[in-house]
Amino acid sequence: MMAYISFTKTKLPYGWLGNMFPAPITYQGQIWRTCEALFQALRFEDVTIREMIRNEKSPMSAKMVARRKEHMTKRVVEPMSMEDIDNMRLCLRIKFDQHRDLRDKLLNTRDHIIFEDISSRNKGRHKFWGAVKTDGELDGNNMLGKLLMELRVEIKNEDGFL
Numbered sequence: 283m284m285a286y287i288s289f290t291k292t293k294l295p296y297g298w299l300g301n302m303f304p305a306p307i308t309y310q311g312q313i314w315r316t317c318e319a320l321f322q323a324l325r326f327e328d329v330t331i332r333e334m335i336r337n338e339k340s341p342m343s344a345k346m347v348a349r350r351k352e353h354m355t356k357r358v359v360e361p362m363s364m365e366d367i368d369n370m371r372l373c374l375r376i377k378f379d380q381h382r383d384l385r386d387k388l389l390n391t392r393d394h395i396i397f398e399d400i401s402s403r404n405k406g407r408h409k410f411w412g413a414v415k416t417d418g419e420l421d422g423n424n425m426l427g428k429l430l431m432e433l434r435v436e437i438k439n440e441d442g443f444l
Contacts, residue, residue: 286415287391288399298384299396299430302341305384307376316341317373322348324369327358362410362425371429378433388434389441395420396434397427 289296292303301318314320318341323332331351338344359365378385397420398412413422 284418285392285394287394287396288415289396290399290402298387300398301370301373301426304341305377305381307373307380309376312336315339316344317377319344320376321370321373324373325359325361325366326351326355328355331355361407367425367429370426371433374429374433378437385437388430389437391434395427396430397422397424 287296287299289299291297292300297303298305301321302316304316307314307317307320309320314323314336315338319335319338322344323335325348326332326335328351331347334351335344335347338347359369378388397415399414400408400412400422401414409422411423411426413420413424413427415421
């Protein structure tokens with residue numbers, strides 16, 4: 283039987299796996315309050331918009347600024363595209379490289395299947411990044427979980443665990 287680890291809100295168990303978790307990261311010499319803020323900003327080429335997103339106090343506010351701006355200006359990266367996935371991969375790599383405690387926690391998830399539980403918002407983009415567990419199966423692409431599990435394997439390989 284497969285073992286699953288789900289995460290939702292940052293204050294709940296395994297919430298540290300999510301992009302909204304308050305783990306500041308540094309990218310190209312700038313500090314970002316969360317992985318989510320950097321991820322949203324990478325969808326835009328306009329430096330002013332990136333700064334607006336970076337300066338938001340909460341990850342949800344950063345996401346909302348990005349959503350408002352996507353209707354006003356051209357994004358460089360289309361949501362849920364291969365480039366968007368690569369940006370998420372980059373953001374996760376930075377987060378877990380810069381926070382050893384989170385890196386160790388990720389390794390401690392062993393070989394469990396990781397997924398963002400979107401049962402409270404089961405639609406659209408959420409189903410792309412997350413999933414709902416139904417009858418022992420995941421319904422959704424679970425792209426965020428897949429990227430976390432991929433990173434876990436990479437870290438194990440780098441650290442000589444495999």
